[in-house]
Amino acid sequence: MTRSFLRDDDLTPAEQAEVLALAAAMKADPYATKPLAGPVTVATIYDKPTLRTQASFSSGIAELGGHSMVVDGRLAGIGARESVADVARVLGRQAGAIVWRTFAQSAVEEMAAYAGVPVVNALTDDFHPCQLLADLLTLREHKGNDGAEEGQSLAGLTVAFLGDAACNMGNSWALAGAMAGIHVRFGAPEGCTPAPEVLDRAEEIAATTGGSITLDTDPLKAVAGADVLVTDTWVSMGKEEEKAAREALFGPYALTAELVDHAAPDAVVMHCLPAYRGKEIAAEVLDGPRSVVWDEAENRRHAQKAILAFLWERR
Numbered sequence: 630m631t632r633s634f635l636r637d638d639d640l641t642p643a644e645q646a647e648v649l650a651l652a653a654a655m656k657a658d659p660y661a662t663k664p665l666a667g668p669v670t671v672a673t674i675y676d677k678p679t680l681r682t683q684a685s686f687s688s689g690i691a692e693l694g695g696h697s698m699v700v701d702g703r704l705a706g707i708g709a710r711e712s713v714a715d716v717a718r719v720l721g722r723q724a725g726a727i728v729w730r731t732f733a734q735s736a737v738e739e740m741a742a743y744a745g746v747p748v749v750n751a752l753t754d755d756f757h758p759c760q761l762l763a764d765l766l767t768l769r770e771h772k773g774n775d776g777a778e779e780g781q782s783l784a785g786l787t788v789a790f791l792g793d794a795a796c797n798m799g800n801s802w803a804l805a806g807a808m809a810g811i812h813v814r815f816g817a818p819e820g821c822t823p824a825p826e827v828l829d830r831a832e833e834i835a836a837t838t839g840g841s842i843t844l845d846t847d848p849l850k851a852v853a854g855a856d857v858l859v860t861d862t863w864v865s866m867g868k869e870e871e872k873a874a875r876e877a878l879f880g881p882y883a884l885t886a887e888l889v890d891h892a893a894p895d896a897v898v899m900h901c902l903p904a905y906r907g908k909e910i911a912a913e914v915l916d917g918p919r920s921v922v923w924d925e926a927e928n929r930r931h932a933q934k935a936i937l938a939f940l941w942e943r944r
Contacts, residue, residue, distance in 0.1 A: 632943045633741040633748040634936050635734070637758045637804035638830060642838050644939070645765070645808050646782075652766050652935035655692075656928070664938045665695030665725070671937070672724035675751075676702040676731040681902060682751050682759075685929035686728055693934055698724060708736060717743035725944075726937060747940035749933070755824075757797040760901050761805035762932035764859075767925045771897050772856055784810030784839055789855040789892070791816045791848055792882040792909050793875070798861045798901060799823040803831035803842055810838040816851025817844070818878055848882045855892045859899045860884050860909045876908060884910040889919065897921045 633639065640648065655662060665671070671690050675683055683699075690697040700720070707716045713736050720727055721744035729737050730751035741748040750758055765783060773782040786809075790802050794817040803823045806813035813831075815822050822828070822844050831842050845851045852858060863879045864872045884898060898910075898919045906912040915922060 631741075631745060631747055632940050633750075634758060634940060635737050635741055635748065635750045636756045637761055637801050638808065638834065639758070640808070642808045642810075642834070645762075645805070648762060648932070648935045648939050649766055649769055651938060652762065652928070652931045653769065655934050655938075656766075656931040659692050659931075662938060663692075663694030664941050665690065665693040668694055668696040669725040669941075670696045670698050670723065671726045671728060672698050672700050672720045673728045673751075674700045674702050674705070674707070674730065676707075676729075677752060679730055681926055681929050682730050685933055686751065689930040689934040690937070692930075693937060695725070695937075702731070707731075713739040714743045716740070718745075721745040726940065747937075747944055749936060749940070753797060755797055755800055756804075757801045757901070758805065759929065759933050759936065760798065761801045762936060763925055763928040764802075764899060764901070765805060765809055766928045766932050767899065767921050768857060768897075770924065770928075771921055785812070786857060787812045787814065787855045787893075788857040788859060789814045789816055789852045790859045791851060791884060791888075792860050792879045793817065793821050793863050794823055795821045796861065798859075800827045802859065803827050804834065807831040807835040807840045807842060808838060810835075810840045812841045812843070814843040814845060814851045814855065816846075816848045816882055818846060818882075821878075848888060849891055852888055852892045855896055857897055857899060858884055858889060858892055861901055862903065862905060863909050864905075879909065883908065884914050886911055886913055886917075889914055899925055902926055 687697045717740045726747045728749045734753045734755040737750045794815040800823045863875045
C-alpha cells in the first residue's frame with residue numbers, strides 16, 4: 630500500500646527518528662542523494678498563502694533530482710470544478726508524488742485515497758506535519774543528545790507552546806512531540822488547546838515513548854524551566870475578523886523577554902512564521918540570541934526532502 634504523510638502520527642516513533650536522521654544527513658550533504666533523479670515530477674498545489682512551503686519544496690525537490698510541477702489550485706478548481714477524487718486520479722498518472730497545502734484535512738485524505746502515489750500534507754487547518762519535522766530537526770541540532778539511543782535524542786526535553794494551541798500547530802506539536810518522547814506543555818486559555826481527540830491520541834503515544842502532554846492556563850507555569858518555547862500567530866488564516874478579540878485574549882501569553890526569563894537559562898525560542906513582532910512575540914525575542922527561528926525556516930527544506938525520499942522508497 631502506498632504510504633502518505635497526512636498527519637504526524639502517520640509515522641511511528643522509530644520512523645520519525647529515521648526521517649530526522651535522514652534530514653540531518655541531507656543537510657550535511659545536500660546533493661548526495663537523488664532518489665527523484667530522472668527527473669521524477671512532484672505535483673505541488675498551494676491553496677493557501679505560502680512563502681516557506683513553496684520555496685522549500687521547490688528547492689528541495691530540485692536537490693533530490695526531481696521536478697516541481699506547480700498546480701494552480703484556483704485554476705484547477707479542486708473540489709468545485711472537479712472532485713478531489715478525479716483530480717487525484719489525474720495527478721497520480723502525471724506525477725510521482727503530490728504535495729498539497731490546503732484547508733480541509735479530509736481533502737488531503739481523499740487525495741491520498743485515490744492518487745495511487747504518495748501524498749504529503751504541506752498544511753491543512755488540522756495539521757502541519759512538515760513544519761514539525763523541521764522543528765524537531767532544529768531541536769536535534771540545538772538540544773539533541775547525540776549519545777542517546779537511536780530515536781531518543783530529543784526524549785526528556787520540555788517544550789512549552791504558548792498562545793493559541795487550538796490550531797494545526799498545536800495539534801501537530803501534541804502528536805509529534807509525544808512521538809519524540811518530549812514533555813509538551815500547552816500554555817493557553819480555556820478552550821484554546823488542541824482538539825480533544827488529538828490530545829487523547831498524543832497521550833496514547835506518550836505512554837509508549839516516555840513523553841507527556843500538559844495543559845495549563847497560567848503562562849508562567851507553562852514556561853517554568855522549559856527547554857524550548859514555541860508560539861504561533863494568534864490570528865490564523867481565516868480568522869482576521871477576530872483580530873482585536875484574539876489579541877486581547879492571548880496578550881498574557883506573548884513571548885516577551887520577561888516571560889522567556891522564566892524558562893531554562895539555555896532555552897531556545899521557535900516560531901513557524903510569519904511572525905508579528907509586538908504581538909505573539911517581542912522583537913527582541915524573535916531577533917535575539919535565543920531564537921532559532923531562521924534555522925527552523927531553513928530546515929523545512931531538509932525535513933521535506935527526507936519525508937519525500939522516505940515515502941518514495943516505500944511507494
